[in-house]
Amino acid sequence: MQKLYSNKWVILSLVAPGLLTFIFAILAPICLSFYYGLTDFSGLGNATYVGLENYKNLMSDAAFWTALRNSILLAFGFILIQHPLAIITAAILDKLQGKAEGFFRCVYFIPNVISVAIIAYLWKFIYNPNFGLLNNILKIFGYNKEVNWLGSGMAIWSVLVVLIWHGFGWGMLIYYTGIKNIDPVLYEAAAIDGANTRTVFMKITLPLMKPVIQVNVTLAIIAALKQMETVYLLTNGGPGNETQFLANYLYKQAFSSFKYGYGNAISVVFIVICLVITVALNKMFQEKEVK
Incomplete structure (x- = not known):
């Protein structure tokens, strides 16, 4: 067996499928994006080289900066609201045991198995200013004014609520799996020592969950940056670009406005942002572990 694995052709045959998949499914599209980002290609016809013109236009594009701001807001919403609630919920589920544990685990994950289209239209009805559930609940408490939840000034916060709610199940499930992998002997030892629930959570659960938190936070930030389907179906970026x-925004520029080159310039900036954030998060967590 050792002789077989030392054969270069055997090694190449094992590595080749994954390497070819990476080249044609990831590396080649990224290289094409870099190329088209330097052109004025509309998606049809010939592409003319324009250099860094698309990137210069991008720096003065107010809609792009609004889109980036909203993505950052969503990332903070995931990290500061969704994830703390998810990890606390996961810890509580771990203590329930039995049928209750399985039932609530499924309940919290249900939104993630429902079609994004259904989720978007469901929330459209909830937010409807005329007959929506939310306004009807407000009327019960004596607030009779019709609130346009997807109108100017309110839309971004309403969309953030939907996205944070919809992604809760994934975050909770990842944290739940991480907690389940913690050796129960540690909890038993803490119980013998008389540690209360809060102490156990802060001194055992959270420190041992650092690798899981790192992965989950990285995934959350990338998910916030590449968020599209729900937004497209709920507001399509409106009102205006709010x-x-x-x-x-990348999709609209590339396929609705037929600015394929400009859309690829946005995708290149998107890739750079994702790489920078991933490297920064890895360094941040490594420094904490060293300390």
């Missing part, structure tokens, strides 16, 4: 997100 609820515009990076991926949705």
Whole structure:
């Protein structure tokens, strides 16, 4: 067996499928994006080289900066609201045991198995200013004014609520799996020592969950940057560009406005941002572990 694995042709045959998949599914599209980002290609016809013109236009594009701001807001919403609630919920589920644990685990994950289209239209009805559930609840408490939740000034916060709610199940499930992998002997030892629930959570659960938190936070930030489907179906970036997100804006520029070159310039900036954030998060967590 050792002789077989030392054969260069055997090694090449094992590595080749994954390497070819990486080249044609990831590396080649990224290189093409870099190329088209330097052109004025509309998606049809010939592409004319324009150098860094698309990137210069991008720096003065107010809609792009609004989309980036909204993506950052969503990332903070994931990290500061969704994830703390998810990890606390996961810790509580771990303590429930039995049928209750399985039932609530499924309940919290249900939104993630429902079609994005259904989720978007469901929330459209909830937010409807005329007959929506939210306004009807407000009327019960004596507030009779019709609030346009997807109108100017309110739309971005309404969209953020939907996105944070919809992604909750994934974050909770990842944290739940991480907690389940913690050795129960540690909890038993803490119980013998008389540690209360809060102490156990802060001194055992959270420190041992650092690798899981790192992965989950990285995934959350990337998910916030590439958020599109729900936004596209809920508001399509409107009113104006108030609820515009990076991926949705990229799509609109490339395929609706026929600015394929400009859309690829946005995608290149998107890739750079994702790489910078990933490297920064890895360094941040490594420094904390060293300390």
